[in-house]
Amino acid sequence: xxxxxxxxxxxxxxxxxxxxxxxxxxxxxxxxxxxxxxxxxxxxxxxxxxxxxxxxxxxxxxxxxxxxxxxxxxxxxxxxxxxxxxxxxxxxxxxxxxxxxxxxxxxxxxxxxxxxxxxxxxxxxxxxxxxxxxxxxxxxxxxxxxxxxxxxxxxxxxxxxxxxxxxxxxxxxxxxxxxxxxxxxxxxxxxxxxxxxxxxxxxxxxxxxxxxxxxxxxxxxxxxxxxxxxxxxxxxxxxxxxxxxxxxxxxxxxxxxxxxxxxxxxxxxxxxxxxxxxxxxxxxxxxxxxxxxxxxxxxxxxxxxxxxxxxxxxxxxxxxxxxxxxxxxxxxxxxxxxxxxxxxxxxxxxxxxxxxxxxxxxxxxxxxxxxxxxxxxxxxxxxxxxxxxxxxxxxxxxxxxxxxxxxxxxxxxxxxxxxxxxxxxxxxxxxxxxxxxxxxxxxxxxx
Amino acid sequence: xxxxxxxxxxxxxxxxxxxxxxxxxxxxxxxxxxxxxxxxxxxxxxxxxxxxxxxxxxxxxxxxxxxxxxxxxxxxxxxxxxxxxxxxxxxxxxxxxxxxxxxxxxxxxxxxxxxxxxxxxxxxxxxxxxxxxxxxxxxxxxxxxxxxxxxxxxxxxxxxxxxxxxxxxxxxxxxxxxxxxxxxxxxxxxxxxxxxxxxxxxxxxxxxxxxxxxxxxxxxxxxxxxxxxxxxxxxxxxxxxxxxxxxxxxxxxxxxxxxxxxxxxxxxxxxxxxxxxxxxxxxxxxxxxxxxxxxxxxxxxxxxxxx
Numbered sequence: 001x002x003x004x005x006x007x008x009x010x011x012x013x014x015x016x017x018x019x020x021x022x023x024x025x026x027x028x029x030x031x032x033x034x035x036x037x038x039x040x041x042x043x044x045x046x047x048x049x050x051x052x053x054x055x056x057x058x059x060x061x062x063x064x065x066x067x068x069x070x071x072x073x074x075x076x077x078x079x080x081x082x083x084x085x086x087x088x089x090x091x092x093x094x095x096x097x098x099x100x101x102x103x104x105x106x107x108x109x110x111x112x113x114x115x116x117x118x119x120x121x122x123x124x125x126x127x128x129x130x131x132x133x134x135x136x137x138x139x140x141x142x143x144x145x146x147x148x149x150x151x152x153x154x155x156x157x158x159x160x161x162x163x164x165x166x167x168x169x170x171x172x173x174x175x176x177x178x179x180x181x182x183x184x185x186x187x188x189x190x191x192x193x194x195x196x197x198x199x200x201x202x203x204x205x206x207x208x209x210x211x212x213x214x215x216x217x218x219x220x221x222x223x224x225x226x227x228x229x230x231x232x233x234x235x236x237x238x239x240x241x242x243x244x245x246x247x248x249x250x251x252x253x254x255x256x257x258x259x260x261x262x263x264x265x266x267x268x269x270x271x272x273x274x275x276x277x278x279x280x281x282x283x284x285x286x287x288x289x290x291x292x293x294x295x296x297x298x299x300x301x302x303x304x305x306x307x308x309x310x311x312x313x314x315x316x317x318x319x320x321x322x323x324x325x326x327x328x329x330x331x332x333x334x335x336x337x338x339x340x341x342x343x344x345x346x347x348x349x350x351x352x353x354x355x356x357x358x359x360x361x362x363x364x365x366x367x368x369x370x371x372x373x374x375x376x377x378x379x380x381x382x383x384x385x386x387x388x389x390x391x392x393x394x395x396x397x398x399x400x401x402x403x404x405x406x407x408x409x410x411x412x413x414x415x416x417x418x419x420x421x422x423x424x425x426x427x428x429x430x431x432x433x434x435x436x437x438x439x440x441x442x443x444x445x446x447x
Numbered sequence: 448x449x450x451x452x453x454x455x456x457x458x459x460x461x462x463x464x465x466x467x468x469x470x471x472x473x474x475x476x477x478x479x480x481x482x483x484x485x486x487x488x489x490x491x492x493x494x495x496x497x498x499x500x501x502x503x504x505x506x507x508x509x510x511x512x513x514x515x516x517x518x519x520x521x522x523x524x525x526x527x528x529x530x531x532x533x534x535x536x537x538x539x540x541x542x543x544x545x546x547x548x549x550x551x552x553x554x555x556x557x558x559x560x561x562x563x564x565x566x567x568x569x570x571x572x573x574x575x576x577x578x579x580x581x582x583x584x585x586x587x588x589x590x591x592x593x594x595x596x597x598x599x600x601x602x603x604x605x606x607x608x609x610x611x612x613x614x615x616x617x618x619x620x621x622x623x624x625x626x627x628x629x630x631x632x633x634x635x636x637x638x639x640x641x642x643x644x645x646x647x648x649x650x651x652x653x654x655x656x657x658x659x660x661x662x663x664x665x666x667x668x669x670x671x672x673x674x675x676x677x678x679x680x681x682x683x684x685x686x687x688x689x690x691x692x693x694x695x696x697x698x699x700x701x702x703x704x705x706x707x708x709x710x711x712x713x714x715x716x717x718x719x720x721x722x723x724x725x726x727x728x729x730x731x732x733x734x735x736x737x738x739x740x741x742x743x744x745x746x747x748x749x750x751x752x753x754x
Binding site: 090091098114117118150206207226227228229230258260262263264265269400401403404407408410411413415418440441442 | 509511514526594615616701702706721723
């Protein structure tokens with residue numbers, strides 16, 4: 001029997017040690033990142049045919065890139081597709097950067113750019129003349145966000161944006177005789193009436209912290225500021241707390257549901273008329289159409305409710321095309337990124353493939369974005385988003401650890417909707433944990 | 448093997464004895480090499496890398512200064528000790544284990560004894576039926592149960608609309624149920640095969656002494672399969688501390704499963720911050736905790752079980 005014991009112990013020893021360690025050990029090499037790469041600061045054509053790699057999660061991106069490859073035999077682009085950023089692609093990018101072999105180009109959302117910059121993962125594209133000259137073409141706030149607070153810098157090319165407006169069930173509002181709210185005060189009042197009619201005015205999704213950030217953005221707040229010396233963290237700023245208190249009140253009075261976002265259950269709530277509005281970005285138009293197909297023709301879009309005294313615009317999402325540190329073909333990569341995000345040809349293809357809402361001033365005026373949309377009863381919905389987009393403030397700043405901020409605030413929000421604490425307390429906890437996370441990476445924080 | 452060793456000197460002169468030893472050595476090396484290489488590559492190297500990574504800290508200048516990794520000694524381990532979320536998650540899985548492991552192994556033992564008793568008909572059918580859930584991949588099982596629990600989409604809506612199994616209070620036990628469902632059959636099979644190995648003479652003797660089936664199960668079968676039960680218990684303790692797939696799948700059904708719900712989920716979300724050094728330190732501490740707990744359990748139980 002003693003031998004049995006020993007055999008058992010030996011058999012156990014190995015796998016348990018591995019199992020616990022494997023998560024962190026997984027294939028990250030600390031090899032020379034950027035070794036063998038072109039010196040930063042040079043944007044010269046290679047003078048020979050090159051092949052670039054590009055990772056993106058836009059549906060149908062292959063077809064758009066095929067147009068480029070057709071016209072540019074000397075700059076071929078290979079597309080790799082993956083899950084959306086926080087769904088896994090960012091983790092891959094970080095691992096690839098650490099291993100020293102990132103793709104040449106990658107799709108990165110605006111909110112994640114500082115995170116990649118702080119890990120020293122991005123090339124400054126403004127060293128390329130064509131990029132520096134293209135700044136005027138982009139919607140102001142997008143160009144300011146890719147600059148990351150640095151004069152004359154561009155760490156990515158803006159691709160699309162997500163100005164926010166209110167999707168609402170016109171039929172239900174009309175039946176119940178409820179006015180379409182234009183201010184947040186009216187929205188709360190309407191919420192009571194909707195609840196009496198048996199529905200919820202909307203669903204508060206505790207996982208969509210970037211949507212909440214959009215609300216704060218609209219209220220003229222900001223969560224971060226980089227003063228050049230240190231980061232200021234302001235998750236608990238007045239605007240932020242005002243928004244938190246507002247939603248906490250709706251949650252307390254059971255006027256909004258709190259199903260987890262992007263689940264079948266959530267789709268079901270929208271599809272069966274349990275949720276009457278959704279304050280979401282322009283790309284949300286597709287999400288409703290695919291998640292709630294039974295409600296076709298019943299939805300309309302109106303400007304998002306406003307705070308008193310603030311005529312603001314919120315933004316949720318939107319991507320950029322960034323070039324990773326270590327690329328040997330900065331010039332070619334920047335040429336491709338510019339074409340992809342500014343040329344009419346590419347933008348039309350992106351609109352067709354993925355309903356992308358461009359980040360250029362001319363792009364949002366394209367005919368494809370002036371047509372009525374059938375799912376919305378033929379309403380010219382992009383008109384509403386154009387107006388909303390024009391109000392988006394260029395002063396909102398993302399922090400360098402947004403993945404962590406989203407996780408921590410989302411955990412706090414989840415607790416709040418199940419009755420433990422409040423949204424405001426979750427922001428306070430998030431403020432503390434964010435400062436701790438910054439300090440853990442030696443990122444200076446202003447007191 | 449022993450016959451070769453004995454035959455060899457008889458057949459030939461004494462000198463080849465040495466040769467035989469050498470031949471054995473290389474044979475051993477050949478057999479061990481594939482395992483050794485894979486073991487080094489996929490076990491020792493990653494573990495070593497994780498330990499090394501856990502001693503690193505990041506330094507930088509300014510708000511966007513490029514990071515440089517330097518040796519930081521045990522700084523990350525101090526962060527681990529200070530990290531409330533980590534210890535809360537350990538507490539959570541321990542609570543989970545204290546309840547779930549005995550329930551699961553109790554069920555597995557009862558099923559194994561039933562299968563082994565002469566009273567049960569359709570033994571092959573039940574053996575397969577109990578084992579079938581283990582053949583369902585864990586992720587698929589979690590998705591299936593996620594829908595079964597769902598307050599609005601479950602086929603048992605009258606029940607799930609009343610009791611929200613996915614709420615913050617119950618979700619841990621909802622996950623425990625999934626894990627039990629998947630692993631009862633697996634553990635049952637280990638115990639059952641150990642029951643089959645008991646010589647029938649023992650039962651015969653017991654019956655001659657007038658023992659009932661229940662008495663045989665209680666006084667003979669259970670003590671004799673104790674080593675198997677302990678083995679399954681240790682596997683289960685390890686499995687509990689490593690919980691990842693089920694809670695992660697449940698994140699798409701409920702917001703009650705936070706990003707630091709279990710230690711491994713916390714490691715995962717820390718690694719994607721990205722803060723690989725802290726994640727590595729979490730992993731090392733978790734591995735040590737698992738190691739210590741498994742061996743403590745073995746030490747405590749082996750005196751009773753193996754003597």
